[in-house]
Every structure is written in structure tokens, then in C-alpha cells.
Amino acid sequence: MNNPAESEKAEKKGVFKRNLVKMLAVGFIAVMAAPAPPAGAATNAGGKKVLTVFYSRTGNTRDLAGIIQAGVGGDIVELETVDPYPEAYRASTEQAKKELEANYFPPLKNGIESIAQYDVIFVGSPIWWGTFAAPVRGFLAGHDFTGKTVVPFITHEGSGLGKSMADLKALCPGATVLPGLAVRGGRAGSAQNEVAEWLKSIRLGD
Numbered sequence: 001m002n003n004p005a006e007s008e009k010a011e012k013k014g015v016f017k018r019n020l021v022k023m024l025a026v027g028f029i030a031v032m033a034a035p036a037p038p039a040g041a042a043t044n045a046g047g048k049k050v051l052t053v054f055y056s057r058t059g060n061t062r063d064l065a066g067i068i069q070a071g072v073g074g075d076i077v078e079l080e081t082v083d084p085y086p087e088a089y090r091a092s093t094e095q096a097k098k099e100l101e102a103n104y105f106p107p108l109k110n111g112i113e114s115i116a117q118y119d120v121i122f123v124g125s126p127i128w129w130g131t132f133a134a135p136v137r138g139f140l141a142g143h144d145f146t147g148k149t150v151v152p153f154i155t156h157e158g159s160g161l162g163k164s165m166a167d168l169k170a171l172c173p174g175a176t177v178l179p180g181l182a183v184r185g186g187r188a189g190s191a192q193n194e195v196a197e198w199l200k201s202i203r204l205g206d
């Protein structure tokens, strides 16, 4: 390239390109380095600190929890037991029945240390023998819900909410318990409309 005018143009083009690359790189690093929100600081539009906590053996309650959290914001925690329940349905129902009769709560892998920072706690569970699954009963029994708003959501195969509302009130004395949502297990993943209406009715939508 002998023509100086052309080489000047080419050089300017090169400088422009290098500057553009630099600007993009700086922007990218700024985005990547943005601090993650501190745990427990997530709020919904109403300024309340919200936690969605649930247990799910086969995924239905997990699906419903995801839809609820998308609607209310805040943090979400899936409770997991140290020893998983049997995969076979019959074996799991037998174990669950024994645990319910003995009022036994299985150890959790990831219990929540404190719920102090939350105002509203959505508690999700499959219905087991007409009430909350044992891992969720253990979570409820392990914390003080005084002054909190607690909202149950349930997946089931016919029992609806069962005894869960009454059991929740007994396990969370001093809490305000709002009307729960019950969804058939197979429909949990497509319950967006039901969830939206329910959140509106309890005035907790985002």
C-alpha cells in the first residue's frame, strides 16, 4: 500500500477497530464483574423479602415452585434429604407412612440456617398421606415463624390441600397463614394462569 492517503485511512480504520474492541471488552468485564445480589436481599415489587422453599420427590412441586418464584421474585431453595426416598412409588409411600406415624423428620442436606430476613415464605410440598411431606414438616418444625406470612402450595393426585392448612397453622404458631394453592401433579408445569390468579387473590403478585 504505497498511497499515503490510503494507508492513513487504513491506519485510522485499524485504530477505530482496536478502540471498539477495547470498549466492548471493558463493557463485558463490567457486566461480568457486577456483584451478585446478596443472599436474602431479594425482594418482590411490594418491597417484601420473599423465600420460596419446597421439597419435590418427582419434580411436580419443583415445577410449581418455579412458576411461583417467577411471579413473586425473591430467593428459592429446594430441600433435599440426606438419604433420598425410594424411587419405587409403593416403597416410598410405605416409608412415608411409617415416618408420619412416628412424627419423624428425615435429616436435610441443605436446611436453611435462618429465615429471620424473610417477610413472606412460600412453602411447597407434594401431599403425602394427606399432609406435607416429611422433609417439609421437618423444615416447618425447625424454625420460628412468628410474625412471618406463610403461604403453602401443594401438588397432589386427588387430595387437594388435604389437612395441610390445619397442619401448617399448628406447625407455625404466630404466623399469618394465607390460603394455599393445590394443583394436580401432572398439571403443575403448566399452572401459570392458576398461579397468577391465586397470587392476585392473596395480593402477593409482583
Ligand SMILES: Cc1cc2nc3c(=O)[nH]c(=O)nc-3n(C[C@H](O)[C@H](O)[C@H](O)COP(=O)(O)O)c2cc1C
Pocket (backbone or CB within 6 Å): 055, 056, 057, 058, 059, 060, 061, 062, 089, 092, 093, 094, 096, 097, 125, 126, 127, 128, 129, 130, 131, 155, 156, 157, 158, 159, 160, 184, 185, 186
Ligand atoms: C409417599 C407418597 C404419599 C402420597 N400421598 C398422597 C395423598 O395422600 N393424596 C394425594 O392426592 N396424592 C398423594 N401422593 C401423590 C403426590 O402427592 C403427587 O404425585 C405429587 O404431585 C408428587 O409431587 P413431586 O413430584 O413434587 O414429588 C403421594 C405420593 C407419595 C410418594
